[in-house]
Amino acid sequence: MADRSLRGIRLGAQSLQSEEGVVFHDRTQHSYVCSTCSKETTLTFAADAEPPQTWECRACGGEAALRVGDTTVVIDHSDEKAARTHWDMLLERRSIPELEELLEERLAFIRARRGAGETAKKSA
Known part of the structure; x- marks a missing residue:
């Protein structure tokens, strides 16, 4: 019976694959500096990939800018649109007098x- 038993290893204990013959892709490291907490974060990217201009700071969640040499990249926020709220979208469809009239009707x-509900309860 002992010669017919199954043998194995624990799950997650070790991988059966090896790194033999594996050629890794070229990589580069880029640094990002947070504008809020001044923490520097270094990230690894593929050599042929263009790194993003900004990255979310791991420490405070602020916006970290890409460091090139001794300076950080200047980020242009002028083309970004402000988020439209429900009120902004409503004002695109209706004017203030129209909204006041609808409110009074409702x-x-x-x-x-x-x-009508209160009189029905009283009569019952």
Whole structure:
């Protein structure tokens, strides 16, 4: 019976693959400096990849800029649009007087419905 038992290794203990014959892709390291906490982060990218201008700081979550030499890259935020809120989108469709008129109609409808419900309860 002992010659028929299965043998194996623990799950996750070690890999059966080796790095023999594996050719790694060329890599470069780029540094990013946070504008908020001044922490420097070094990241590794493929040599042929263009590194992003900004990276999220691991320490504070702020915006870290790419360091080239002794200076950091200047980021142009002028072309970024401000986030539109629901109120902004509503004002694109309706004017303030139209919104006030709709509000009054809805309030009158709700008041009428509540009033009808109270009289129905009293008569029952």
